[in-house]
Amino acid sequence: MLQSWLTLGVNATRATLGIYPTPLSLHLYQKKSNQPVPWAYTRRGGKGSVHFHVDTRFGLTKFIDDWTLYHELAHMALPYLGPEYRWLSEDFASFMQYQIMLQAGVLKGDLSEHYRRGTCLT
Ligand SMILES: [Zn+2]
Numbered sequence: 001m002l003q004s005w006l007t008l009g010v011n012a013t014r015a016t017l018g019i020y021p022t023p024l025s026l027h028l029y030q031k032k033s034n035q036p037v038p039w040a041y042t043r044r045g046g047k048g049s050v051h052f053h054v055d056t057r058f059g060l061t062k063f064i065d066d067w068t069l070y071h072e073l074a075h076m077a078l079p080y081l082g083p084e085y086r087w088l089s090e091d092f093a094s095f096m097q098y099q100i101m102l103q104a105g106v107l108k109g110d111l112s113e114h115y116r117r118g119t120c121l122t
Contacts, residue, residue: 015104016100017100026052
């Protein structure tokens with residue numbers, strides 16, 4: 001189930017942002033929560049990596065509908081910009097996550113409504 005989710009997310013991100021020049025490693029950690037992906041973060045340096053805390057009590061559809069995967073993968077489209085430009089990094093990922101979801105056909109509801117509501121930033 002998690003493999004299907006990651007494959008869909010990577011392919012959706014590639015369809016919108018292209019194939020990244022360096023490979024990423026993706027890491028999963030089991031975590032009980034009230035949502036499928038309660039927390040995630042990226043690591044730079046050498047090979048980039050993205051780390052996801054996941055609650056596998058949720059089904060594949062809940063994972064696909066969650067914005068976190070697209071958001072974190074979008075982060076890796078840009079190099080590390082430093083603390084001064086953290087806002088740009090976050091705004092870019094927050095903007096792109098919905099573009100990726102829209103293009104992949106997994107965005108529920110109206111695009112502009114998602115942008116109005118905003119997201120939690122990770
Ligand atoms: Zn972020």
